[in-house]
Amino acid sequence: AVVSTQSAHYGREPKMNSMFIALCLIVAAVADDPAAAIMCNQGNATNSAACAASAEGVAATLCSMPKFVEYTGLSNVTYACGACAGDTKDVTCMECTGATNASCNVPQAAGKSFMCYNFAYDAATKVFAQAVNATTCQRLEATEAICNSPDKTAVAKYESPGAGCGPCVANTTCVSCKGDGCNSATTITAFLLPLVALIYTLV
Numbered sequence: 001a002v003v004s005t006q007s008a009h010y011g012r013e014p015k016m017n018s019m020f021i022a023l024c025l026i027v028a029a030v031a032d033d034p035a036a037a038i039m040c041n042q043g044n045a046t047n048s049a050a051c052a053a054s055a056e057g058v059a060a061t062l063c064s065m066p067k068f069v070e071y072t073g074l075s076n077v078t079y080a081c082g083a084c085a086g087d088t089k090d091v092t093c094m095e096c097t098g099a100t101n102a103s104c105n106v107p108q109a110a111g112k113s114f115m116c117y118n119f120a121y122d123a124a125t126k127v128f129a130q131a132v133n134a135t136t137c138q139r140l141e142a143t144e145a146i147c148n149s150p151d152k153t154a155v156a157k158y159e160s161p162g163a164g165c166g167p168c169v170a171n172t173t174c175v176s177c178k179g180d181g182c183n184s185a186t187t188i189t190a191f192l193l194p195l196v197a198l199i200y201t202l203v
Helices: 002-031 185-202
Strands: 039-041 048-050 062-066 093-097 114-116 119-122 127-130 135-137 146-150 174-178
Touching: 039 062
Parallel strands: none
Antiparallel strands: 039 048, 062 093, 114 135, 119 127, 146 174
16 A cells, blocks of 8 residues: 555656646746837837837837828837937927837828918018929818918018928917918919908099
């Protein structure tokens, strides 16, 4: 009876060792599982991949991406794992909380680009001259197409915000309008002539 008990004892020992080894392998696999890392677009807006831990072994929790600046377009920031660099957050860079199943740093929906004209003071004629070529303006999907131009009280040092793209800066000698190319000299003249004619008939 003693012999059979010892045999049973010795028979269980290899099984327990095997179970312990298997448990250790499972723990190690879970600890090193790349699926536990968040996903971020890296380098560009289509390269979605798991984020590697830092040299110190710290896992990323945020993704970052270029900020879309209204009427200008995307800033020159790279899609990446981790927080925005320095003081660039909400200026030229945006952050989002990462997830393990998909990249959160995806581009914002852009609307159709439109055209506006820049104006510069001509010292010879003493008027603001319209640029020959229009400025291409960028906007988000829900943003209106707005242009700006100097009003009649603007002085020589006046500079058009955004080279004519977007609304006026508050408290400036500027006038804004809505629509593609709405601040061209031709458009402004076409608007003013009927107004002048109406005023003339009323006098």
